[in-house]
Amino acid sequence: MRTLESLLDEGASVPVEGWDFSWFAGPPTRATEERPPWGYARRLAGRYAAARAALDVQTGGGEVVRAALTGAAEVPAVLAVTESWPPNAALARAALAPWRAEVAEVPDDAPLPFPDGRFDLVSSRHPVSVNWPELARVLAPGGTYFAQHVGVGTAADLTDFMMGPQPVGDGRSPARAVADAERVGLRVVDLREATLRMEFFDVAAVAVYLRKVIWIVPGFTVEGYRDKLAELHERIRDHGPFVAHTTRYLIECSRPDVPL
Template identity: 65%
Template sequence: MSEFEALLEEGASAPVEGWDFSWFEGRATEERPPWGYAELLAERYRTAGSALDVQTGGGEVVAWALHRASQRASQRAARTAGRAPSPLAATESWEPNVALATRALAPFGGTVAHVADEDPLPFGDAAFDLVSARHPVVAVWPEIARVLRPGGTYLAQHVGVGSAHEVTEAMLGPTPVGQGRHPDTAAADARAAGLEVRDLREVKLRMEFLDVAAVAVFLRKVIWIVPGFTVAAYREQLRALHERIQAEGPFVAHSTRYLIECRKPHRSDSG
């Protein structure tokens, strides 16, 4: 079996459930945003009475942040600020991830609802102090605003415009960069839903793929980069990319991320 065939087989068979990216260690790298989203989320969990994470994946980020929040609380504070929010809920659209997230959040008393990304949230009005999301496929702003309590916070890290576009073009050829994920659009939609935008930051980050198997697993896992991607359907494009990596070294791409934090105002707030 050639090296390319072996890498292709590995890329087609690696598991892609959840948002655990440890498989990529030694095979791909990506810079991390400077604001440290998981740490910010842990800080919010220390004071939130109730919390919802939308499109949670396998629940890994939420579980890490909850564990971190409890670690950072003193024994005295752990009885109050260090406890997990209650209720603690999450939504997820992909059924294999629902099972992963349920196991991840059960130790914290969390529940996971199987909900399509664009569907209404199955919770009552003003149910949560905190709504969070890491890399949601879509932000349904009216629903986020509806389930937030007055004074509540939406904290999220979204994928920005043209993220990993170099990978898209390696598979599809020259492709226009859509503007649907622009942070200014998100901020405008949040305001239209009645939320105040408190923080909005964007960053461009370097990615490196050291072999073609890493590219294949990335595209199987992050399905919006090349919709409908399969290793078999893109075999020749993957071969060309393999030869490029062999000749030139790691394949370089760039991801974009933005942090957005919003607050639902009290009715008595002016403006």
């Protein structure tokens, strides 16, 4: 087994821009995460084929949108995405350049810089926050919001190990999302949930994951959590991969074909 110091050095140095998680697959395998059964990117590709104007919110580096567009029989005539972090926005511009996508750099909780009713499809994969009034505003009558959200308690096993037991609220619950969607006049037409297994095979993988997915342990740095990472290193050495769990839900909403 590699030394703690070499793993921590690696965990602190791996680039974390974008939503490309291929580094974890190795070789060697560093971490695994079970995928939801519904195939979000494949389903999004089918919706792109039927859309005239599409917006992806909090797109990361555009990786999921690019995969969906590549698999789509046809693509929307108008394509836009938003992203709050400049390094990710730069990746999205490069990834989506073949489709001439507009990339708008806006904070995750800011108003969307588009006119009312501009898009017949709005999508998002793992948004940090969901601005339901803005989503409803930019949707055209008869339009669709199609997304995969992170659910309650995602990676709580890892959060609690690193930070001690933490309270779990309902802010990311499907029930809360349904209520918020209906409050702005959207109608939920599909809702599916899944609990999925994650395994981390070394502390470098844990460090890269926590640097990349910043809300799991807010303020995480390798140096700041060195003692807990050392403890986790020993646990993995003695007992095998660290197991955590994620929750995901697929949600599809339609805007009524009448003014909200």
